[in-house]
Amino acid sequence: MIKNKNKQSKYLVLIIIILIFFSSIKLKANDAFYAKDHIIHDLKLNILWLRCSVGQVWNSKTNSCDGKAIKLKMSQIDEVIIQANNQLGGFWRLPTRKELENLVCMSCDNVKINNKFFPNTPYEPFWTGDKNNWSKTKGFYWSVNFFTGHTFGRFPGHIPNFIRLVRER
Numbered sequence: 001m002i003k004n005k006n007k008q009s010k011y012l013v014l015i016i017i018i019l020i021f022f023s024s025i026k027l028k029a030n031d032a033f034y035a036k037d038h039i040i041h042d043l044k045l046n047i048l049w050l051r052c053s054v055g056q057v058w059n060s061k062t063n064s065c066d067g068k069a070i071k072l073k074m075s076q077i078d079e080v081i082i083q084a085n086n087q088l089g090g091f092w093r094l095p096t097r098k099e100l101e102n103l104v105c106m107s108c109d110n111v112k113i114n115n116k117f118f119p120n121t122p123y124e125p126f127w128t129g130d131k132n133n134w135s136k137t138k139g140f141y142w143s144v145n146f147f148t149g150h151t152f153g154r155f156p157g158h159i160p161n162f163i164r165l166v167r168e169r
Helices: 002-024 074-088 097-101
Strands: 033-036 039-042 047-050 057-059 064-066 125-131 140-145 151-156 166-168
Touching: 097 125, 097 140, 125 151
Parallel strands: none
Antiparallel strands: 033 039, 039 047, 047 166, 057 064, 125 140, 140 151
16 A cells, blocks of 8 residues: 555656646747748748748748848838739738737847748838737837837837738648
């Protein structure tokens, strides 16, 4: 009887140690991405990202984004999305705040996004499609800043910011 209790106690301690170990493991941003050409499959959120920011073009020979990313006002984004849909197929859109925050990599140097998956990303704010409803002034949108990795809701739509498009898988 005492042997069984000791054996059970050892198993219980082992189970607790295993649970503590696995509960302390956190998925880092970018642990759940799959790259294929100019598209990144976000396995966590089951969405597809363009690897390059708007204004850049994917270069499969160098595995990089060529050209210069451009900043756009909210009033210009619908035209860009129509062009992306026509050229790339699918229904591209601005990401939600949650989707764009999922790209943040706080352990990454310089730009707070994994350059392996999203090369040559400017370390500045990127638009989300989510309005900041807490703002007293209408027309403010959420953005994610890849210099700090933080989210802000202080930009009105007439201020240009960078864009990365996403679509459903």
